[in-house]
Amino acid sequence: MKKRLLSVILAGAMVFSLAACAGSGGADKKEGKDSKSAEGETVLKIPTFLCGENVGGRYFGEFVNRFNEKYAGKYKVELEEVVEASYTEKIKQLAQSGDLPVLVHDVQKEFRDSILIPNKLYYPVNDFMSEHPDIEKWCLPAYLKSAKLENGDIPAIPGMHTCFVGLFINEALYKPKKNIGEMSMDEFIKSLNENDKFAFQTVNNAWTSGLFLTAILANQKGGVELLHEYEGKKLYNYDQQCFKDAVAIFLDVWKKHALNNSLGADYPDAINAFTSNSAAFISNGSWMNPQLEVGDAKNWSNGFDGEKVSAYAFPGNIVIDASAGSEYGRWYMTNSGTEKEREAALAFLEMTYSQPELEQWLLYEGGAIPRMDYSEEYTKELSKNKLLSEQSNTLCGDVTMVCHLMSIMPDSIANTTFGNLLTQLVNDDITVDQFCEQMTLKANEAKAE
Amino acid sequence: MKSKVFSYTKLERKNWKWIYLFLLPTICIFVLFYMQPIITMIYTSFAKWDGFNAPQFIGFKNYMRIFTNSAAAESVKNLLWWSLIAMTIHVAFGVLVAFVLYHKPRGWKFTRAVFMIPNVISGAAWALIYRFIFNDQIGVLNDIIRRINPDFHVQWFFESPYAFWAVSLTWLFYGVIFTLLVLNDLYAIPAELEEAAKLDGATGWQITKRIHLPLCRIAIGTCVICAVTSRIAMYEAIALTTGGGPGDDTMSLSLLLVNAINDYNYGFANSIGVIMFLLGVIVLFVINKLFRMNESYY
Numbered sequence: 001m002k003k004r005l006l007s008v009i010l011a012g013a014m015v016f017s018l019a020a021c022a023g024s025g026g027a028d029k030k031e032g033k034d035s036k037s038a039e040g041e042t043v044l045k046i047p048t049f050l051c052g053e054n055v056g057g058r059y060f061g062e063f064v065n066r067f068n069e070k071y072a073g074k075y076k077v078e079l080e081e082v083v084e085a086s087y088t089e090k091i092k093q094l095a096q097s098g099d100l101p102v103l104v105h106d107v108q109k110e111f112r113d114s115i116l117i118p119n120k121l122y123y124p125v126n127d128f129m130s131e132h133p134d135i136e137k138w139c140l141p142a143y144l145k146s147a148k149l150e151n152g153d154i155p156a157i158p159g160m161h162t163c164f165v166g167l168f169i170n171e172a173l174y175k176p177k178k179n180i181g182e183m184s185m186d187e188f189i190k191s192l193n194e195n196d197k198f199a200f201q202t203v204n205n206a207w208t209s210g211l212f213l214t215a216i217l218a219n220q221k222g223g224v225e226l227l228h229e230y231e232g233k234k235l236y237n238y239d240q241q242c243f244k245d246a247v248a249i250f251l252d253v254w255k256k257h258a259l260n261n262s263l264g265a266d267y268p269d270a271i272n273a274f275t276s277n278s279a280a281f282i283s284n285g286s287w288m289n290p291q292l293e294v295g296d297a298k299n300w301s302n303g304f305d306g307e308k309v310s311a312y313a314f315p316g317n318i319v320i321d322a323s324a325g326s327e328y329g330r331w332y333m334t335n336s337g338t339e340k341e342r343e344a345a346l347a348f349l350e351m352t353y354s355q356p357e358l359e360q361w362l363l364y365e366g367g368a369i370p371r372m373d374y375s376e377e378y379t380k381e382l383s384k385n386k387l388l389s390e391q392s393n394t395l396c397g398d399v400t401m402v403c404h405l406m407s408i409m410p411d412s413i414a415n416t417t418f419g420n421l422l423t424q425l426v427n428d429d430i431t432v433d434q435f436c437e438q439m440t441l442k443a444n445e446a447k448a449e
Numbered sequence: 450m451k452s453k454v455f456s457y458t459k460l461e462r463k464n465w466k467w468i469y470l471f472l473l474p475t476i477c478i479f480v481l482f483y484m485q486p487i488i489t490m491i492y493t494s495f496a497k498w499d500g501f502n503a504p505q506f507i508g509f510k511n512y513m514r515i516f517t518n519s520a521a522a523e524s525v526k527n528l529l530w531w532s533l534i535a536m537t538i539h540v541a542f543g544v545l546v547a548f549v550l551y552h553k554p555r556g557w558k559f560t561r562a563v564f565m566i567p568n569v570i571s572g573a574a575w576a577l578i579y580r581f582i583f584n585d586q587i588g589v590l591n592d593i594i595r596r597i598n599p600d601f602h603v604q605w606f607f608e609s610p611y612a613f614w615a616v617s618l619t620w621l622f623y624g625v626i627f628t629l630l631v632l633n634d635l636y637a638i639p640a641e642l643e644e645a646a647k648l649d650g651a652t653g654w655q656i657t658k659r660i661h662l663p664l665c666r667i668a669i670g671t672c673v674i675c676a677v678t679s680r681i682a683m684y685e686a687i688a689l690t691t692g693g694g695p696g697d698d699t700m701s702l703s704l705l706l707v708n709a710i711n712d713y714n715y716g717f718a719n720s721i722g723v724i725m726f727l728l729g730v731i732v733l734f735v736i737n738k739l740f741r742m743n744e745s746y747y
Binding site for chain 1: 497499500501502514518519520584585586604606607608609691692693694695696697704708709710711712713714717
């Protein structure tokens with residue numbers, strides 16, 4: 001009898017533990033409990049990819065420390081590391097189970113437009129915006145206008161930042177006769193010698209190759225208009241003449257000037273090629289700056305010297321804005337959490353969008369907040385950093401900002417198909433026309449019915 | 450003649466509630482974590498669904514899309530080739546190693562241990578190791594080939610038609626599970642059978658062909674099922690090496706499914722999932738019949 005009783009208890013325990021596991025997530029929430037640490041602080045748990053080796057992790061880690069120090073005893077931010085590539089998927093799962101964190105990063109446009117906004121999972125920041133007129137003043141007018149929904153809600157703080165993506169040149173290998181931005185694409189390509197190589201890539205999203213193709217496209221007749229027209233949307237027709245011409249020029253540049261490891265190269269391979277004196281050019285964003293500073297010299301080889309690198313706009317004064325088309329800023333507040341957690345999240349946003357923090361962030365991430373009057377301290381710090389000041393000056397100059405071609409491709413096309421087709425193109429397995437046909441076909445197949 | 454009616458024994462009848470009580474946790478886990486997702490997958494495969502909002506029924510449109518999708522045809526072609534290679538070379542190699550190890554040649558324990566190593570390395574790490582092995586500039590393979598032909602240059606994972614074979618090589622000779630399954634069956638063969646065969650003058654090959662192989666039939670059938678179903682579900686080996694390229698040269702249904710998820714086409718992704726599920730069931734059924742797996746050994 002004892003054995004039976006024990007068996008029943010054990011079997012019952014297993015079943016109940018299963019039920020407990022399944023139901024544990026929402027328990028606190030349903031009871032309206034605050035997440036509080038032992039000391040009575042309100043703990044704000046933020047799933048984030050800005051951790052560890054991530055390029056944005058350096059600033060964000062320091063910011064969180066400053067926040068925790070400032071609000072010690074009241075609020076505390078705890079970070080939960082999530083891989084960047086699966087961040088939106090993770091947030092989507094949390095949304096499905098009703099466990100959205102109070103603060104989430106700027107998410108994929110599809111998730112925002114089809115899930116976050118229609119289901120009102122956001123916490124409107126209208127009151128926050130009216131309490132902080134400075135923030136409203138810094139926001140880019142176009143984004144400020146489009147950020148307001150039909151019901152009057154502003155689901156997140158609108159975008160205010162323009163991000164620099166241009167051409168990094170190792171001047172130890174290639175010394176431009178004049179400012180690259182002022183050259184036409186044709187003039188620039190003609191100025192290249194046989195040994196002037198580009199760090200291109202084909203693997204994953206073929207990032208550095210895609211950027212240079214965008215720059216070539218923007219230099220074609222109708223290219224800028226095409227990129228502007230589809231900013232924030234998806235392009236399904238790649239049979240347009242300007243795109244075909246751009247691909248043909250890109251192929252020619254690849255044949256003559258791609259580094260020999262470009263076929264099959266991934267992003268780290270391209271960076272390595274550049275920081276080992278193998279490639280004179282790499283198309284990339286200002287987030288690469290820290291890798292070119294003396295502090296990162298341990299990763300350099302073959303006598304590479306980061307001080308000899310300059311950042312320019314692409315020929316034709318084209319600068320790619322990596323944040324283009326994203327009318328909302330860096331964070332969304334969701335409708336989850338308790339009152340205390342929301343208070344903590346608002347304090348977090350207030351500190352994030354304070355001028356000193358934004359300037360500090362710019363010093364790490366690069367780019368510009370065009371409508372902000374920078375402090376003297378910031379301008380002084382900026383002038384000490386060659387690459388940052390070059391990029392900032394470029395952004396303030398007479399440049400044409402365009403969105404990245406990848407950002408207007410359907411996600412699966414940008415993430416894998418483009419790289420796969422590019423591999424075939426550079427191997428001469430398909431022609432330029434076939435490449436464009438395939439891009440159109442695949443993009444249309446990726447379209448949701 | 451009356452067929453025998455199946456009936457419970459008295460002891461079984463007495464214990465049935467205990468049997469079900471102990472099965473309950475497993476049934477709960479199965480229903481929650483397997484059954485429910487499978488049902489969701491099946492009914493959303495007939496819907497337009499973004500993975501969050503309510504699915505909208507669209508009939509067989511998702512399935513029609515699979516048949517008209519350019520990458521799906523290539524994926525199915527690749528799957529057929531990979532399945533054929535898996536059923537033949539992949540399983541045969543694992544079985545061959547088992548037969549060699551069964552005879553306990555010198556160093557058999559070391560060989561068995563070494564053969565196990567790839568199994569304890571994750572698929573992702575294994576794929577990255579192969580990215581280095583097959584790299585044109587720094588890869589071991591091309592380094593060896595260039596000692597004979599200094600002008601040799603091939604990016605195995607990124608050039609047609611090599612990419613297909615390079616991906617195949619990442620798993621082709623790693624059949625340790627098959628070796629262990631077959632080895633287990635070989636050790637279970639009564640020694641008397643072999644002794645009797647030897648007394649009758651049977652040669653080593655005849656013993657292998659007439660006794661060992663037939664008696665390992667069920668284990669080999671299981672190996673074939675595992676090999677083919679692994680090809681249907683194969684993802685990391687492709688995603689982390691070629692990403693399905695160049696073009697669609699190494700595309701697979703699982704990659705197509707992930708691409709559909711990236712594009713928020715969950716309904717389409719689930720229709721691919723249903724096709725993969727059905728393929729798995731068909732393979733199970735066919736191999737079961739071919740290898741007469743429900744019949745006795747003898």
